[in-house]
Amino acid sequence: MNPSTALARVLVDELVRGGVTHAVVAPGSRSAPVALALADAERDGRLTLHVRIDERTAAFLALGLAKASGRPVPVLTTSGTATAHLHAAVLEADAAGVPLLALTADRPPELRDTGANQTIAQPGLYGGAVRAAVDVGVPEAGRDEAQNRYWRSLVAKALLTACGALSGDPGPVHLNLPFREPLLPEDADVRTVGPWAGRPGGAPWTSGSVPAPARPADAGPARTLVVVGDGPPALGRAAAELAAGQGWPVVAEPPSGAWAGSVRGGALLLGVPGWLAAHRPDRVLVVGRPTLSRPVSRLLADPAVRVETVAAAPRWPDAGRSTTWVGALPSPGAPADPAWRAAWCHAAARVGTAVDGVLDALPALTAGVLARDLVVALPDGALLVLGSSTPVRDVDRLAVPRAGLTVLANRGVAGIDGTVSTAVGAALVHSPGDLHGNRRGFALLGDLTFLHDLQGLLVGEGEPRPDLTLVVPDNDGGGIFAQLEPGQPRYESGYRRVFGTPHGRDLVAVAESLGWPAERVTSPAGLRDALGAGGPRVVVVGTDQRAEAELAVHLRSAATAALDAG
Template sequence: MNPSTALARVLVDELLRGGVTDAVVAPGSRSAPVALALAAAERAGRLTLHVRIDERTAAFLALGLARASGRPVPVLTTSGTATAHLHAAVLEADAAGVPLLALTADRPPELRDTGANQTIAQPGLYGGAVRAAVDVGVPEAGREEAQNRYWRSLVAKALLVARGALSGDPGPVHLNLPLREPLLPDDDADGRPDGPWSGRPGGAPWTEGAAAAPDRAAGTGPARTLVVVGDGPPGLGRAAGELARAQGWPVVAEPSSGAWGGSARGGALLLGVPDWVAAHRPERVLVVGRPTLSRPVAALLADPAVRVETVAASPRWPDAGRSTTRVGALPAPGAPADPSWRAAWCTAADRVGAVVDGLLDAAPGLTAGRIARDLVAGLPAGALLVLGSSTPVRDVDRLAAPRPDLTVLANRGVAGIDGTVSTAVGAARVHGGPAFALLGDLTLLHDLQGLLVGEGEPRPDLTVVVPDNDGGGIFAQLEPGEPRHEAGYRRVFGTPHGRDLVAVAEALGWPAQRLSGPGQLPGALAAGGPRVVVAGTDQRAEAALAVRLRSAAAEALRGD
């Protein structure tokens, strides 16, 4: 067995022993030994392999698989610029705490800095975005036992670090794999490596780890506590939600937080009413995850009259406003709060929800806000919902009634729109039931290759709903949409694409339809996936509706 093949087979065997069930490959020559080892594992029934023709799409597919499953997912590329196309997904995995494993094949050291084909400086390529980065070293003949122990230990450690098993801080890991020719196997073996390349008995991983037990803080602190839950590990979000229910604390949670089902509806609209906030200001805000969606939430966290405590189990914690006064574990349960504290928030949320529903129902034509509200309400119990960054996730956050029986995901780590289709496809494959995605038109166009499914792979039960406002409609609701910027708005912010998205989706092999009214949405959702559903909306009308919604919320809470 040549050295490159030996490394590849040991690496794949140890990945499987460590709990990896899915892997993603983008084709290439230098990565051939690992790709062939992964294919052999698939033939043996030990792995599900996903093949994509584009490295960026492959990376975001792996991100979706890892995010929905909670398991590390490797994505393999060849050398050169192929490795650069993983960077956006690595950045998202870093900020969102997703266990992505970047495996980049490389030229051996003697070919670096020589002008050799497809050779760049790959060690350290992803900088501080990864939890660990290792330039593995070139496999050599005659050092079987030592290399086997090194490779297996290295892979096991990479999986533990990616999971955050010891730190509580999951995230991406980069293994750079310099490989010399020959790159193709020189034997007939097609199974687990044996002899000097054997692993631990019984299929155990080389190194096992146990989750660290964080030191829980004593006491519950001030009674008027609000729990704000942003995007992050769903298990932590659920734990925060359970604690809040036991203590009688209101919750304002983002849709992808894991605690959204117990959140006050329209929390961002509530917090956008200064008079109401002044009368119901919490003494303490317990922050879990990364709140990123709402300016009113950010303003509350920056309020010097509020004590901000952040839940974190590592040196990495969110504090965009630099207002955190304490960092630690979730507090231990204590005496429940006065029931009137939570009741005031629930009553206000009901009032705001009623005026939201009235305005959305009365708005003429199709609006992105109504689509978001009706989509969430119309999904079957147990469904998966993937939300695009930009407007869709904010519309769900502000306008939809939270549901505890849905799994909601969003790439909120660095909140890019790139790779969202691939993320949704990957998450849908893991979910095992009906899956849906709500994406803006530019988000869909940014990752059209995500609609391409590998040959011989099952097509996902995924319905992608796209409010199409012909460009970057979120800017109409922000400062660039103000009348004083009208001269340059359409050119550099509105960015109309002029494409028929139904035709675009059909060209890529997905059934697609266009909605002519909100009453058609339930039938489109019931039709099943794969499917793309497009609804035409208007940027300026959406911006005007957003203003009316904020005013109506303030009116509903006047005098409360």
């Protein structure tokens, strides 16, 4: 067996032993040894392989698979510029704590810095965005057992590091794999990794786990508000359970894992100064990374509020530099005064009634109505992936938090790139072969987010097609800017060109050209019918940028009036 084939087969065998069940490949020549080994593993029923022709799409597909499964997912590229296309997904995996494994094939060291074809400086390519980066070294002939031990221990360590099993800090890992020719197996090669394959019984070379951190003894001030942002869903759920037992209100972002226990429209509540002045918490317990709401950020920067941060890893969020304590979730203590949580719930109900009154009076579907009604309409067990621009904020402000959904979003660095591919990957994990439609996948993403990752709609021959319905509010461009400072009248002269960015495309025709059934809906009844049709499917709802900005102002005014009246 030639050395390149030996490394590839040992690597893939140890990945499977370490818990990998999905892998993604973008085609190339230098990566051929690993690509063939992955294909062999799929034929043997050991993992599911996904192939995409574009490396950026492949990387975000792997990100979605890893986010939904909680398992490390490798994405394989050839050498050269192909490796650079993984960087955006690596950055998102870093900030969001997703166990992504970047496998980059490379030319051998003697070809670096020589002008050789398709050769760049790949070691260290992703800088500090990865938890670990290893330039594996060129495999050599005649060193089977020694190399086997090195390769297996290396892969096992990479998987443990990506999962955060020893540090509590999951994230991406980069293995750079230089190969010399021959790259393809010889005819005499058999599909085996040798008698020195590894631990008996299919066990990984190395296993490990992180111990549970100690927790402080007291629960702290009774007037506590729990704010939960993007982070490990299990931690978010644990925070919501603790808050329910303590009588603390929760303001949780939709992808946090704690959303079902949140008050509705927490960002709207916190945006009413008069109400907040009378109900300001003594302490805010921050779990995850809150990134959606300026009112939440202002609260965390308030010097009158004690901010404590729950860290699920060596890193913790503190954008306002206001955290006074970092640690684990506090131990339960004496429950708070029931009136504390009741006041927040009562206020949220009043704001919700006001919001519904505004939305129900609108003559047509808008992005706000769509966000609220989509959440209500989804079946229990469904997946909902939210785009990182207006959609996730609309759901956060306007939808009624509910249980029974898995909600995901790329909020690590909050980019819009790769969202279609992330949603496809998450849907493939969430509903594999579900014949009853109980675990269907849905995504709500803006038109520019949709167009930014059209390549993600390309599902090649023989690849599994996701049960995924992409719902796209189409305001013909960058509508979120109409709700921010660039949308103010004094910037009108340059708004359309550099912020509004109208694309003028028929998104139904665009989706159909890439093989996805698509339709445009204009009514709530049409939306319900489209959501029930099953995926893959694209559902487009036309909206208006300026009207949405005016609606956002109206909703804030309605929330203020509802609380002032109470």
